[in-house]
Amino acid sequence: MRRDEQVRVIKGLMAHLDQGTNVDAGVIRRVEVADYTSPERAALEWETLFRNHPQVIGLSGDLPRPGSFLTINDFGTPILATRDGEGRLRAFANVCRHRGPLVETEARGQKSRFSCPFHAWTYNNTGALIGLPKGDHFGEVDKSCLGLVELPAEERHGFLFVHPKAGGDLNASALLAGLDEEFETWDFQSLLHIGDDTYQTPMNWKPAIDTFGETYHFEKLHRDTLAPIFHGNVQLYDTYGRNHRMALCIRMIDLMRQMPEDDWHVTMGAFPVYYLFPNIQVNVGANTVTLVRVYPDGAAPGRSLSRVSFYARAEALAANPEGVRGLSQGFAEIIRDEDYVAAASSYVGAESGQISHFLFGRNEPALHHYHATYREALGLPPLEILAA
Numbered sequence: 001m002r003r004d005e006q007v008r009v010i011k012g013l014m015a016h017l018d019q020g021t022n023v024d025a026g027v028i029r030r031v032e033v034a035d036y037t038s039p040e041r042a043a044l045e046w047e048t049l050f051r052n053h054p055q056v057i058g059l060s061g062d063l064p065r066p067g068s069f070l071t072i073n074d075f076g077t078p079i080l081a082t083r084d085g086e087g088r089l090r091a092f093a094n095v096c097r098h099r100g101p102l103v104e105t106e107a108r109g110q111k112s113r114f115s116c117p118f119h120a121w122t123y124n125n126t127g128a129l130i131g132l133p134k135g136d137h138f139g140e141v142d143k144s145c146l147g148l149v150e151l152p153a154e155e156r157h158g159f160l161f162v163h164p165k166a167g168g169d170l171n172a173s174a175l176l177a178g179l180d181e182e183f184e185t186w187d188f189q190s191l192l193h194i195g196d197d198t199y200q201t202p203m204n205w206k207p208a209i210d211t212f213g214e215t216y217h218f219e220k221l222h223r224d225t226l227a228p229i230f231h232g233n234v235q236l237y238d239t240y241g242r243n244h245r246m247a248l249c250i251r252m253i254d255l256m257r258q259m260p261e262d263d264w265h266v267t268m269g270a271f272p273v274y275y276l277f278p279n280i281q282v283n284v285g286a287n288t289v290t291l292v293r294v295y296p297d298g299a300a301p302g303r304s305l306s307r308v309s310f311y312a313r314a315e316a317l318a319a320n321p322e323g324v325r326g327l328s329q330g331f332a333e334i335i336r337d338e339d340y341v342a343a344a345s346s347y348v349g350a351e352s353g354q355i356s357h358f359l360f361g362r363n364e365p366a367l368h369h370y371h372a373t374y375r376e377a378l379g380l381p382p383l384e385i386l387a388a
């Protein structure tokens with residue numbers, strides 16, 4: 001984050017604390033509960049936002065060196081991503097050209113050849129078919145036409161973007177919208193991957209995004225966990241195209257008032273949480289970054305999957321590996337045990353049929369923006385403003 005923006009964020013949070021105010025969406029909006037529970041809507045989302053929309057599949061640290069690979073099968077197209085011999089990100093449909101099974105079944109590792117478990121057709125990390133056993137018995141094929149299907153892939157500011165359709169339109173800079181410049185300053189590409197977690201939750205995928213979108217709940221839901229560390233119900237909020245950035249308020253900000261401005265760093269008093277449309281949360285701490293990818297889990301609207309990946313700055317990890325890992329894991333457990341438990345409970349309420357709408361308050365602007373852009377992407381009319 002640029003220096004002047006860091007100062008603006010910290011001073012903005014201090015001003016809210018001084019005045020007892022918070023960001024203000026200006027109105028209360030209401031959303032139909034059916035947005036979360038409708039199977040037809042879930043099918044439309046799956047086609048529009050997952051099967052046919054660019055996806056962030058991780059950070060550069062997930063493919064740390066030439067010969068690294070990772071596989072993902074969360075959004076309808078099984079992906080094999082590699083870092084080729086020149087260090088370039090490549091992405092392929094992880095689908096054997098013989099009869100279709102996943103070619104690589106490990107989640108990640110170092111490997112420059114991928115051999116299909118069925119009959120051992122073998123591909124290299126640029127997707128070329130380099131061998132098939134008993135070719136004289138199988139019959140003659142043109143190997144040059146039977147490489148893995150290559151998908152558009154781009155690595156930008158440490159993010160790995162893939163389009164799930166061959167020939168799909170992928171422009172990472174355009175997807176980052178106004179965040180392109182800010183992401184350059186974070187040096188996300190040097191982060192080390194230190195672990196992963198997966199949460200399957202009985203709720204629609206959108207409440208997982210919603211729960212990241214406000215700090216109104218900190219003093220109740222996170223009373224014993226986050227509330228001692230953060231001032232609840234205070235944040236800054238900025239939008240960048242369909243994306244946004246929230247700046248949560250760390251209580252340490254109170255001590256920054258005594259420090260010269262030149263010694264400030266934004267992460268002392270603020271916790272930036274970036275949302276990248278449609279399903280990514282990037283939580284930026286002083287020494288750690290937690291990337292959360294949220295997906296529907298199967299066709300039913302009432303199941304979701306969160307892939308949580310942990311990254312750390314090399315110096316911090318070297319100095320205190322247990323501390324850094326503990327911090328990341330602890331943060332994720334709060335999401336799992338508090339946020340997602342509450343969100344799953346609200347899904348029970350949604351399915352009960354007893355209420356027709358949920359409400360987004362003036363102090364929850366991220367929810368207004370997320371649902372506005374989500375609806376626009378699906379060609380739906382805007383959310384209703386609640387009559388005063």
Ligand code: FES
Nearest residue numbers: 096098099116119
């Ligand atoms: S299906 Fe992959 S080698 Fe036969």
Ligand SMILES: [Fe+2]
Nearest residue numbers: 211217222339
């Ligand atoms: Fe929360």
